[in-house]
Amino acid sequence: EEHLVESGGGLVQPGGSLRLSCAASGFSFSNYWMNWVRQAPGKGLMWISVTSRDGRSTYYADSVKGRFTVSRDNAKNTLYLQMDSLRADDTGVYYCVRGMSSSWFTLDYWGQGTLVTVSS
Amino acid sequence: QSALTQPRSVSGSPGQSVTISCTGTRTDVGGHNFVTWYQQLPGKAPKLIIFDVIARPSGVPARFSGSRSDNTASLTISGLQAEDEAHYFCCSYADTSTLVFGGGTKLTVL
Numbered sequence: 001e002e003h004l005v006e007s008g009g010g011l012v013q014p015g016g017s018l019r020l021s022c023a024a025s026g027f028s029f030s031n032y033w034m035n036w037v038r039q040a041p042g043k044g045l046m047w048i049s050v051t052s053r054d055g056r057s058t059y060y061a062d063s064v065k066g067r068f069t070v071s072r073d074n075a076k077n078t079l080y081l082q083m084d085s086l087r088a089d090d091t092g093v094y095y096c097v098r099g100m101s102s103s104w105f106t107l108d109y110w111g112q113g114t115l116v117t118v119s120s
Numbered sequence: 121q122s123a124l125t126q127p128r129s130v131s132g133s134p135g136q137s138v139t140i141s142c143t144g145t146r147t148d149v150g151g152h153n154f155v156t157w158y159q160q161l162p163g164k165a166p167k168l169i170i171f172d173v174i175a176r177p178s179g180v181p182a183r184f185s186g187s188r189s190d191n192t193a194s195l196t197i198s199g200l201q202a203e204d205e206a207h208y209f210c211c212s213y214a215d216t217s218t219l220v221f222g223g224g225t226k227l228t229v230l
Contacts, residue, residue, distance in 0.1 A: 035219075043224075044123070044209060044221060044222070044223045044224040045158070045166065045209050045211070045221040045224070046221060047211070047218065047219035047220065047221060050219075059217045059218055060218075061218060095165060095166075100171065103154060103171075103172075105154050105156070105211075105213040105219055106154070106156055106168065106171040106172070107156065107158070107166075107168060107211070108168050108171075108177065110165040110166055110167070111165065112165055113165060
């Protein structure tokens with residue numbers, strides 16, 4: 001059974017950095033594009049980023065471009081999100097999400113999320 | 121990357137049908153066959169219920185169906201059940217190799 005477990009969330013001051021991790025199991029991690037999606041408290045979903053199977057192709061939402069970096073280690077079945085220059089509006093639950101094998105933009109398995117709070 | 125437009129809330133009685141709309145532009149909803157819908161139960165992660173505008177993943181009841189007309193996609197839930205009460209989010213692939221979500225719709229089963 002597919003399983004995604006995020007970690008690394010917590011409280012950070014504005015301007016600070018945080019690195020999220022997502023451990024994958026139950027499927028062949030290296031065969032799938034992987035996404036990050038954020039949900040602000042009580043709000044809707046916002047797509048953040050995606051990385052290709054080998055990590056060579058990455059795409060970002062405009063609001064995080066230049067501040068966030070997605071990467072992966074296929075040997076460790078782990079996805080990462082490096083978040084720098086954090087702002088209050090980056091606060092939310094960050095979900096690690098698998099893209100369907102035929103199309104990365106169909107988000108077929110979601111982790112339970114990790115909460116990031118940006119506040120002084 | 122403007123968010124897709126969804127109604128904030130809809131409601132219906134058990135057994136009835138409800139439709140949730142999702143309006144975008146020709147650069148997202150109207151320009152690609154890659155509209156998806158997600159159901160989010162309280163305190164849970166979202167779950168995929170419709171992909172490629174009209175397709176259902178295995179295990180999703182046939183009561184859930186998707187459609188599209190021009191720049192507006194729709195999710196219809198037939199034979200409403202109490203367990204369908206949740207938030208529903210649409211999402212579309214966009215021209216800039218990004219994804220854009222709708223603001224979400226809260227479905228209340230009366």
